[in-house]
Amino acid sequence: MSLKPHTTQWHQFFQRWANTGLSLQGQIRQMLVSVILDEQHPVDAPIPSSREMAAQLGVARNTVVIAYQQLVDEGYLVSRERKGYFINTNILAGRVERTAGPREAPLAPPEWSRRFRFRPTEQRNIQKRADWQRFPYPFLYGQFDSSLFPIADWRECCMKTLSVLEINEWAQDMIFRDDASLVEQIRTRVLPRRGVWATNDEIIITVGAQQALYLLADLLVSSDTPVGLESPGYPDARNIFSSRSQRIVNLPVDDGGLQVSDTLYTCDYIYVTPSHQCPTTVTMPIERRHALLEMAEKADFILIEDDYESENRLHGDPLPTLKSLDRSDRVIYVGSLSKSIAPGLRLGYVVGPAELITELRGIRRLNLRHPTVYMQRAFALFLSLGHHDALLRRLSAAYRQRAQRLLEALKEHLPEVQATPVSGGASCWVRGPGWLDAAELARAAAELGVLIEPGSVFFNQDTPPTNYFRLGFSSIDDEQVAPGIALLGQALRALAPREKG
Known part of the structure; x- marks a missing residue:
């Protein structure tokens, strides 16, 4: 049985949560929940009184009292008159009893190395x-x-998204769907900046532009599909498409981006970054864009346009996207929402023919259903209030x-x-x-x-x-x-x- 923590131990427990960014009250709650769930305190012994705990931790007694009461309300603690606060044994019910000693080595472990289809960790990645x-x-x-992060604006949108009315919208399982307000903002606010016009059924939200590429590869690319990639180019695109296809075609770039040459005739799909070529950042001239689209029609290949950071143009007028110039639905347009605000938010999107988007929704459902709707809705509000612009x-x-x-x-x-x-x-x-x-x-x-x-x-x-x-x-x-x-x-x-x- 665990021994009752003494003064130094409680202080040590508290120090674990000192840099979490929470209030003192929140830190005390985290400490006690950890102690309770990790069974570091006997259930038949009271925890220190609020006065004693406050003295040990060097905080106001009222801070401890509020934390204790919240844990009582949530069923972690019970208050016994004249005896103090105790761990509620019901909170630990239904748990498998801990086994003593280290876990024994498996008798006949599987040989995992021969079961892997490929090894993603052995691909060359950006470190x-x-x-x-x-x-x-x-x-x-x-x-x-x-x-540069808009803390107050983002917090405002997150708080408004936590209202009761909003929760009723984003807390449900969307299955195939996306948050309608974000799709609408992308359609009316984001895409027109790039000259792209789409209907709601031609847009799907993804967990960043990288998931967009993965879904496209999963849906469209087989082991013998020739896929053209810029070289030098985006490593994750190379790794994603090469994990599906054994026929990767390296396409050279120059000071105008992807070169339009006869090599393109050998491809079924071509991944291209015309706004800012990755990694050289050069921009594809308008004449070359028209030539690329003309060749796509003539050779019957599809362009996957990654328009990353298109909004960050430092000089001159922005050039029209391939998607905006496309007249035959040969361009699949991939964009990112979170790269400009914070990459950790992980929001992107794909624009394409409705038939393609419908199937992407189906394969996304198998992959992760849909991106977090709370984040979608908060970002939609961020866009609608003008914070993003x-x-x-x-x-x-x-x-x-x-x-x-x-x-x-x-x-x-x-x-x-x-x-x-x-x-x-x-x-x-x-x-x-x-x-x-x-x-x-x-x-x-x-x-x-x-x-x-x-x-x-x-x-x-x-x-x-x-x-x-x-x-x-x-x-x-x-x-x-x-x-x-x-x-x-x-x-x-x-x-x-x-x-x-």
Whole structure:
């Protein structure tokens, strides 16, 4: 039987929840629920009185009293007159009794390695550190800057979505459906910005643009389907489509994005990023867009247009999307809602012919039914109140300044490299000297507090070039850009081969 925790133990328990962001009352609740459910306190012994617990934890007694009463109301504690508070034994009913000792090794475990269809962990993926926020110079793409996050606006939308009337809408099982208010906002607010017009039955919500690609691959691609991918290109698209098809066609890019060549005739589907090519960020000219669509009609292939970060154009007027120019329903349009506000929200969408969207709903139901409707509804409110458009304007101004500082800093501190001009998005594609191994540079720079992304993962070939890297600026303050690049230059020159004298 567990021993009654003494003063030091209660204080130690409390410290586990000290940095959760909850109020003191919430921290006390978490501590006691953990103690109760983990059976760290005997059920026949009272927990400390509110006065005693307050003294041990160094908090106001009333804070403890409220926490105790809430746990009584929820059935975790019972109050016995003149005896104090005890654990409610009913809360532990129906649990399998704990077995003593370590779990024995299985007698005949299955040989899992021969059962896997493929090994996702062995694919080449973009690597990002979980502790990136502790580094002073995080030149990472796809992370967010907390100073730009619209905390008050987002909290307002979340709180309104928790009203009784709203809960009745989003708490139900939607099965095939999406939240109608979000679909409507995408149709009337988001898509028209890109010249795309669709009906409600031509839109499906996904858990980010990445799930959109996975659903499309699951539905449309078989083992012998030829799929064309940009090289360099988005690694997760490569990994998703190559997990289905053995016929991946590498398509070269230049300063106008995907090259329109006879190689495209061999493809059934082509994944393309025309607004900001991933990872080079170059924009496909309008003439090439028309040529690509003309070839798609002539050769009978489908274009999967990933219009990521299209709203972050830093110079000039935005070009029409492939989807807006499409007259034969050959373009499947994939977009992201959460990338501009916070990638952790994971909301994206697909626009396509109603017949395709209906089947995508069917396969999504098998996959996860639907994205969290609470998040869908909160984001719909965020859009309808104009918060999203206001955020995009702030981000555009911030990214424009950061991009300018980054290019200036590269010119001053890293003249050895060649940076692709930044026309939009939130990253810069850099080619280093031929001798450079960007993975080594990333390791050396991290020791100086600078995080960068080696570029070899973006190339589809087996032996990719090693002298490219990507510098993101969505998560770094503009004042940190120049000092960070100066340190990166220091790291690069320390790796440079010494000249023979």
